[in-house]
Amino acid sequence: MTTIPSVKGLDKAGVNFKPDYDPTWLMGMEVKLNRYPCFLGPWSKPTLRMRVLCVHDSTELILRNLIAYKMSGLTRTYVASYVIAMDMLVNTGEDVAKLVDSRVLLNFMGSNEEAANMFNNIAKQVACIEFFYEEQWETLNMYCDGYWPKHIARMRSTYFSSPWNIIALVAGIILFTLTVVHIIFTVKSAGSNK
Template sequence: MITDGCFMLEIMRTAIGEKNDYAPNDPIFGIHRLECIAPYISRDMLLLENQLPILVLYKLVAVENNGKEDDVNELVRKFYFPDEKRKFTVLGRRLHVLDVFRKGLLMKPEEVQHEWELYMGPEDMKKIYAKKTEPIIRSAIELNEAGIKFKESTNSLKDISFASGVLKLPVIIVDDTTESMFLNAMTFERLHSKAWNEVTSYVTFMDKIINNEQDVALLHTQGIIHNDFGSDKAVATLFNSLCTEVTLPSNENLDGVQQRISEHCKKDWNLWRAHLKRKYFRSPWTMLSLAAAIFLFALTIMQAVYTVLRYHVK
């Protein structure tokens, strides 16, 4: 564990530029070699079976600094979230690197995470398991046809909301490492009772609104999915396969979102307005035709009023 811990610390420090005293031709830590192997190492460091107790990293850093512990969580943040501005110092002591990474996926820009967030009391569990049914969520294309707009929220996978006909979803980059990352985070949630199920809930929700490549294309045009994985069909297949035979307890926030979406879709006015927009306002030509028709109708009314008034004046 000491050897693995030293290797992990050295890889992360070198990859983020904190250390650069290796020869350019070093077989592991040389800058050109590291550029090639760092993505694979970062992926393997998230495998559940490869998790090293992060306490080992804390102690190694303390030994190196004469008893002073630098924040290993911040090192993980710089390695996995190089563009992220939020500080991981608020996360406190975690279990392992995957635990830190998962919490990073869920953090909102303005929130401060506390250790007690991981613990759920008996009353909370009763509320969650008391919900036996949930509304059926349609695909993104169907929701769009029902008048629902999609907008990006933040990078936090928990930041899903619905209000005033707008469904806000977190921005996600889908690439070759996405499947492995989600599978390991979801497995960790299932095996660790205090981790809860936020990542699994997010993936399940995305599986519900993504049925095919048209749904992915719609979310891509709205800036929600950044596809660096392949075709839109491949992304749809990825999300659909992640949730095969996956069951999870109810998630209070997403249950509320699904309920509000379902109520929105049931209202006749919203359906009629969406149908009108889809039929008459989809292209500029149909809008011009409708405007011309309304203008001619207004002229006809004005002519009729003028004729009546002239008749009474005589």
């Protein structure tokens, strides 16, 4: 089974999260690559579309009962795959907060940490023979392991982590540009004085 980074890691790499209001499958998660023309060639930025999930106090009970029901018969384990996928996506309260901000998750529990703990606890005792999100996870991993997403994520955390870093970067670029212009005019004026 392919594993992926959590929502926070995917977000840093540039993955978008959007709700799917008209899914073909209720537990469907679809990865769409948005192609943008760029000076470096075609740039694809993936969007993970998933059905809106309402999380409340009885969600854990409902999911556990559905998993037990599906495991008892000869039916496929769609619910177990979904729970394992959500466990991979959600590790901390920050992951839940990002999904709530993206309108993919509606959290009616006490806090984001409670919702994260619920997803992590449900998946502890779940075994999944056939993981139904393998193709989507491979697409996300191929994107995240690419050269540009890794470096852009590192640049974001280094240079754009706070507003002061952005202001300092812009000020440095302006200062560098003014210095180059000053040097050009100095050289031109020195050449015209001869």
